[in-house]
Amino acid sequence: MGSSPFKVIEGGAAAKPKRPRKTKESVLWECRFCEVDIGVRTRQLIKVRTHARQDGKLKITGGDDIWVCAFCMTRGKMTPVTA
Numbered sequence: 001m002g003s004s005p006f007k008v009i010e011g012g013a014a015a016k017p018k019r020p021r022k023t024k025e026s027v028l029w030e031c032r033f034c035e036v037d038i039g040v041r042t043r044q045l046i047k048v049r050t051h052a053r054q055d056g057k058l059k060i061t062g063g064d065d066i067w068v069c070a071f072c073m074t075r076g077k078m079t080p081v082t083a
């Protein structure tokens with residue numbers, strides 16, 4: 001067993017790799033799907049309710065709001081930009 005894949009580190013644990021810090025800076029959202037399709041990065045979003053439910057009185061309840069590119073939708077595509 002001379003060639004173990006594990007390396008013994010003397011004097012404690014190895015230093016944890018630093019995770020990049022999250023920044024509060026915001027950048028302008030642009031649709032990269034539109035850039036591919038029509039050559040322009042559009043910047044318009046619309047909110048869409050997904051997975052909604054309907055009760056016995058035909059009232060819509062529940063579901064999740066997602067943001068979708070408005071221009072993709074006019075071309076018949078659903079491009080959710082939020083999970």
Ligand SMILES: [Zn+2]
Nearest residue numbers: 031034069072
């Ligand atoms: Zn788009």
